[in-house]
Amino acid sequence: MWETFTRKVRLVFEDEVLRRRIVFVLFALVIFRLLAAVPVPGVNAASLEAFLNNNQFFGLLNVFSGGGFSNLSIVMLGVGPYITASIVMHLDSSCSSSRTASSRLSPFSIS
Structure with a gap:
């Protein structure tokens, strides 16, 4: 089961378009969480x-x-x-x- 999972993850990251989309979503989530920690002034x-x-x-x-x-x-x-x-x-x-x-x-x- 672990081998199947690692093989599928490897296939996902071999595809350039899919890898860029995953990185973009992760980057957007990080930015969202950082901005969620900034309080409204006043x-x-x-x-x-x-x-x-x-x-x-x-x-x-x-x-x-x-x-x-x-x-x-x-x-x-x-x-x-x-x-x-x-x-x-x-x-x-x-x-x-x-x-x-x-x-x-x-x-x-x-x-």
């Missing part, structure tokens, strides 16, 4: 954490976003609203029968 992290702990609605959104609100970073400003909106719409479509019917008709539905 935001007091302690007061933001206290606000999220005291407010049930925003605390729930923080849980749905994977803790993205409590770790407010430059990346969260761009990607966070899209992720949060897609999670909320998915939960809404599974709870509401009218949204479920319209999501089946939409060509852009996630599920």
